[in-house]
Amino acid sequence: MASVERIVLGIDPGLANTGWGVVAQRGPRLTCLAYGCVSTSKDTELCQRLKKIHDQMGAVIARFEPECVGIETVWFGENVTAGIGTSQARGAALVACATGNLPVGEFTPRQIKLAVVGTGTAEKEQVQYMVKQLLSLEAVPHPDHAADALAAAICYTTHKGAL
Numbered sequence: 001m002a003s004v005e006r007i008v009l010g011i012d013p014g015l016a017n018t019g020w021g022v023v024a025q026r027g028p029r030l031t032c033l034a035y036g037c038v039s040t041s042k043d044t045e046l047c048q049r050l051k052k053i054h055d056q057m058g059a060v061i062a063r064f065e066p067e068c069v070g071i072e073t074v075w076f077g078e079n080v081t082a083g084i085g086t087s088q089a090r091g092a093a094l095v096a097c098a099t100g101n102l103p104v105g106e107f108t109p110r111q112i113k114l115a116v117v118g119t120g121t122a123e124k125e126q127v128q129y130m131v132k133q134l135l136s137l138e139a140v141p142h143p144d145h146a147a148d149a150l151a152a153a154i155c156y157t158t159h160k161g162a163l
Helices: 046-064 080-099 109-117 124-134 144-159
Strands: 005-012 017-026 029-039 068-072 104-107
Touching (some): 005 046, 005 080, 005 144, 017 046, 017 144, 029 046, 046 080, 068 080, 104 109, 104 144, 109 124, 109 144
Antiparallel strands (some): 005 017
């Protein structure tokens, strides 16, 4: 079987903060290329916030030329209002991915935690620690949205790894 070599973009969508992380996969080895966060202000009109997320995710895609994307699905919990904003941000990021003709793997928070930590009920700190370990980073990626995005990319490699 041939070794998988590709660049994977991970996205943790949010209206206030959309985390992104780029991981290179060479066989079973994963390397962090970059990570960051698109932040928008609640004082900015919704359409402008979504445009910023779309445009900046498009710039990340243009710069790193990923071959695929892992994105977290929206979990509404008890705060439906926040879930709607997150869904809209997710849509803006997905349009940027579609513009780049990228295949997208969609994963629940539970699937991402299971792939990275080994349990779907892991705490945020456990996910951050394992992202640091799996990518051989010197420190936990900050902000936490970027660490979550890297976790989504790692999840993609485990779910879509054997191509």
